[in-house]
Amino acid sequence: MKKYLRVWWKMSSMSLMAQISHPLGSVGFLLGKIVRIAFFFAFIIAIFGHIKNLAGYSLSETALFFLTFNIVDISAQILFRGIYSARRAVSEGDFDFYLIQPCSALFRLSMTTFDFLDAITLLPVLVMTGQILERFSSPGFFVHCLLYFFLTFNAVLIASSFHILVAGLAVRTQELENTIWIYRDIMFMGRFPSDVYGPLFQLFLTFVLPIAVMTSFPVRAFLGLLSPQWIAYAFTLAGLLFGLSLWFWKTSVRQYTSSSS
Amino acid sequence: MRKYWRAYQISIQETLQRRSSLLMDRVGGLAVMLSLYYFWKTLLSGRPSFLGYSYSQMLTYIFGMNILRSFALTGRGWELVGEISSGKISSYLVRPLNYHGYALSLDLSKKTIHLFAALIEVGALLMLFHPPFYLPQSALSGLAFLAALVLASLLFFFLEFLVSSLAFWTSESGGPLFFFELCVQFAAGAFFPLDVLPRLIQKGLSFSPFPYLVFLPINIYLGRVGEGQMLRDLLMAGLWTAVFAAISLVVWRKGLASYSAEGG
Numbered sequence A: 001m002k003k004y005l006r007v008w009w010k011m012s013s014m015s016l017m018a019q020i021s022h023p024l025g026s027v028g029f030l031l032g033k034i035v036r037i038a039f040f041f042a043f044i045i046a047i048f049g050h051i052k053n054l055a056g057y058s059l060s061e062t063a064l065f066f067l068t069f070n071i072v073d074i075s076a077q078i079l080f081r082g083i084y085s086a087r088r089a090v091s092e093g094d095f096d097f098y099l100i101q102p103c104s105a106l107f108r109l110s111m112t113t114f115d116f117l118d119a120i121t122l123l124p125v126l127v128m129t130g131q132i133l134e135r136f137s138s139p140g141f142f143v144h145c146l147l148y149f150f151l152t153f154n155a156v157l158i159a160s161s162f163h164i165l166v167a168g169l170a171v172r173t174q175e176l177e178n179t180i181w182i183y184r185d186i187m188f189m190g191r192f193p194s195d196v197y198g199p200l201f202q203l204f205l206t207f208v209l210p211i212a213v214m215t216s217f218p219v220r221a222f223l224g225l226l227s228p229q230w231i232a233y234a235f236t237l238a239g240l241l242f243g244l245s246l247w248f249w250k251t252s253v254r255q256y257t258s259s260s261s
Numbered sequence B: 001m002r003k004y005w006r007a008y009q010i011s012i013q014e015t016l017q018r019r020s021s022l023l024m025d026r027v028g029g030l031a032v033m034l035s036l037y038y039f040w041k042t043l044l045s046g047r048p049s050f051l052g053y054s055y056s057q058m059l060t061y062i063f064g065m066n067i068l069r070s071f072a073l074t075g076r077g078w079e080l081v082g083e084i085s086s087g088k089i090s091s092y093l094v095r096p097l098n099y100h101g102y103a104l105s106l107d108l109s110k111k112t113i114h115l116f117a118a119l120i121e122v123g124a125l126l127m128l129f130h131p132p133f134y135l136p137q138s139a140l141s142g143l144a145f146l147a148a149l150v151l152a153s154l155l156f157f158f159l160e161f162l163v164s165s166l167a168f169w170t171s172e173s174g175g176p177l178f179f180f181e182l183c184v185q186f187a188a189g190a191f192f193p194l195d196v197l198p199r200l201i202q203k204g205l206s207f208s209p210f211p212y213l214v215f216l217p218i219n220i221y222l223g224r225v226g227e228g229q230m231l232r233d234l235l236m237a238g239l240w241t242a243v244f245a246a247i248s249l250v251v252w253r254k255g256l257a258s259y260s261a262e263g264g
Helices: A002-020 A023-047 A059-091 A094-100 A105-110 A116-134 A141-173 A179-191 A199-208 A211-215 A217-222 A228-255 B002-017 B019-044 B055-071 B077-086 B089-093 B099-129 B139-168 B174-187 B199-206 B215-221 B227-258
Strands: none
Touching: A002 A023, A002 A105, A002 A116, A023 A059, A023 A116, A023 B174, A059 A094, A059 A105, A059 A116, A059 A141, A059 A179, A059 A211, A059 A217, A094 A105, A105 A141, A141 A179, A141 A211, A141 A217, A141 A228, A179 A211, A179 B019, A199 A211, A211 A217, A211 A228, A217 A228, B002 B019, B002 B099, B019 B055, B019 B099, B055 B099, B055 B139, B055 B215, B077 B089, B077 B139, B077 B174, B089 B099, B099 B139, B099 B227, B139 B174, B139 B215, B139 B227, B215 B227
16 A cells, blocks of 8 residues: 555656646646536526526526536546557557556556646635535435445445546557547536436436446435435445456456557 | 538548547547536526526537537647648648638638538437527527628637647647647637636636627627627627637738748
8 A cells, every 4th residue: 555655746746847848838728618607607697596496406406417417427527537548658668667567556556646626626626615514404405425435435436447447448449549538528517406407318327337327326315315225226336336347357457458559 | 612622522422431540539528518407407406597597598608518618619739730740731732722711711621521421419308308499589689690600710720830830840730739729629619618717817708709609699699799789799799700810810921931841
């Protein structure tokens, strides 16, 4: 564990130095990320200037759905930014060096880049989420908060599974660099409560592409709208997906024959 | 003119060859369209209208938005930044062609493919969900929409060209381009109609070129703009395009003057 912390610290410091040495680029990317969140937030607030609820949810509740989506999305990016360049690492031969280093190749690949800009973006999102959660002081508040926390963590685990699957694909095929962006694009649907989508589409977002499990379940559990069966489903799904992604990663690495040097 | 036509044709073939990139772009657009379609459908259920948009007008705005994003807001900014930063642009500068004309040909080829893809997507959704679709109430609205579409496309081309030209002076122009692209999408109304925003923000945006990219063309199509206003809007869009074409040409020339490359 200590070894991994040391590797993480080293890689993160190098990423930070790289970002500081490109101030204009870093500020541009940071402002872009903040603007994206701010505009959507302004949109939600502006909409509620004209309506009282959306699919039965109030402004605070809808904002909580949006913020939860951001927590899951940004956390996955912080943890797995390196996966975005997995194909390049494989085709240029860097991955061969990761394999001979005395730490997990997946960890090494993921931590190649630690995006401090995402970490900075996450801070205001967490603060706003805390402020909104505080407004719902009701009986069972503590239990609901715990459920929200664990289901959000569960969502990050599902997002991690998708990233590991994509990394496995990159190692196997050296081609699928776009897969991660397709995942990111589809995640756009998580910005709104899943109740907004029709019943059939909701089923799709719950069982096929579990975006609803990732972004809507934590909030619904917090609001006391999620049954124990669905909570159990969310945890089981995350466990299965995470197990599957690790198995896929291991078999991909086992079949890897080096594509460059 | 023939060489630009050839560049257009070759670029179409190249874009169609990189099917995974095209698929990625389209999946992104489709996800945005589906999300916003359901969002507005839910919001408008039980309401005859919202901010003056009828149910059919709002859903048509979403479909129109997908088409405008695909045609007007599709560009080659990142490619241009890459070409300048890597020095690849040198090989174009020694060729007997005007780089702006060449870039416009490539831009148009990308827009053509994305426009067709967007039309197919919208057609598929119309067949699948049978939502009410608003058709222009007069031939004038339809023609004015087409004119606004062309102007929006040119305006975005020059705006993006201008921001990408930063690459002549810094290797960090990716950040500003990322910021620009995100701001444009929101300020142009490519996620939601600008009428939703508070009046002060709407007023501020009306002094910028951004609403002429998506919001105004769709509003012209939806017949929400009177004939006199329509003409004024088209003139303003033309004026903004001319202003940014001039600025981008000046900046380009200054950039070329400061550009240097080694090797080959």
